[in-house]
Amino acid sequence: xxxxxxxxxxxxxxxxxxxxxxxxxxxxxxxxxxxxxxxxxxxxxxxxxxxxxxxxxxxxxxxxxxxxxxxxxxxxxxxxxxxxxxxxxxxxxxxxxxxxxxxxxxxxxxxxxxxxxxxxxxxxxxxxxxxxxxxxxxxx
Amino acid sequence: xxxxxxxxxxxxxxxxxxxxxxxxxxxxxxxxxxxxxxxxxxxxxxxxxxxxxxxxxxxxxxxxxxxxxxxxxxxxxxxxxxxxxxxxxxxxxxxxxxxxxxxxxxxxxxxxxxxxxxx
Numbered sequence: 211x212x213x214x215x216x217x218x219x220x221x222x223x224x225x226x227x228x229x230x231x232x233x234x235x236x237x238x239x240x241x242x243x244x245x246x247x248x249x250x251x252x253x254x255x256x257x258x259x260x261x262x263x264x265x266x267x268x269x270x271x272x273x274x275x276x277x278x279x280x281x282x283x284x285x286x287x288x289x290x291x292x293x294x295x296x297x298x299x300x301x302x303x304x305x306x307x308x309x310x311x312x313x314x315x316x317x318x319x320x321x322x323x324x325x326x327x328x329x330x331x332x333x334x335x336x337x338x339x340x341x342x343x344x345x346x347x348x349x350x
Numbered sequence: 351x352x353x354x355x356x357x358x359x360x361x362x363x364x365x366x367x368x369x370x371x372x373x374x375x376x377x378x379x380x381x382x383x384x385x386x387x388x389x390x391x392x393x394x395x396x397x398x399x400x401x402x403x404x405x406x407x408x409x410x411x412x413x414x415x416x417x418x419x420x421x422x423x424x425x426x427x428x429x430x431x432x433x434x435x436x437x438x439x440x441x442x443x444x445x446x447x448x449x450x451x452x453x454x455x456x457x458x459x460x461x462x463x464x465x466x467x468x469x
Contacts, residue, residue: 222378222379258378258412262378318412
């Protein structure tokens with residue numbers, strides 16, 4: 211099975227390379243053009259979260275991204291060695307509040323959840339694994 | 351990423367039109383810059399800001415934080431914050447996060463300027 215992977219130090223300066231990799235990998239895996247935007251947006255969130263929040267400021271660490279296609283499914287796995295964090299356990303924000311009562315954060319996980327078919331988390335060997343799966347309808 | 355021109359301002363009627371020039375709004379530093387700019391406009395007395403996202407193809411939720419902070423500032427100043435030229439993906443992001451209920455969103459800048467001028 212063809213798996214496209216990239217691992218980088220979890221630094222802000224490396225985000226651009228990671229974003230470009232995701233875009234090119236989805237194209238290389240022939241993900242439907244109509245679904246790529248949503249997948250990219252979800253993965254942008256996942257990668258940014260790791261770079262900004264997974265590691266304390268005085269600790270270096272890595273972020274890995276692995277993408278594979280099985281039939282009509284793309285599975286993306288984001289891996290880091292940072293502190294345990296399960297985004298799937300994060301409560302959904304109240305998006306009906308008026309602007310003056312709206313918290314300014316917490317929308318990224320909500321966005322990820324709603325952009326992919328499934329979002330799964332597990333921790334193994336001191337690593338956070340966030341698995342984002344997008345399934346699309348077969349045509350023809 | 352942060353060295354490119356992020357936005358260009360233009361005065362149109364009574365509206366400050368902010369053209370966001372980046373194709374990708376993903377960088378936290380860019381988000382800080384845009385937050386300061388939009389909030390600064392309201393602090394300086396601008397009563398209506400229209401943000402043109404027509405060049406933007408990818409946008410992170412860090413920028414939704416920017417827009418909410420600017421929206422709060424607009425509310426404090428009894429001013430308006432509106433958006434136009436959203437791509438379908440960004441429109442979907444706005445809808446998922448409930449931002450479509452918080453802000454005036456227009457198809458394009460002519461539509462926006464026509465309607466904002468009458469408000």
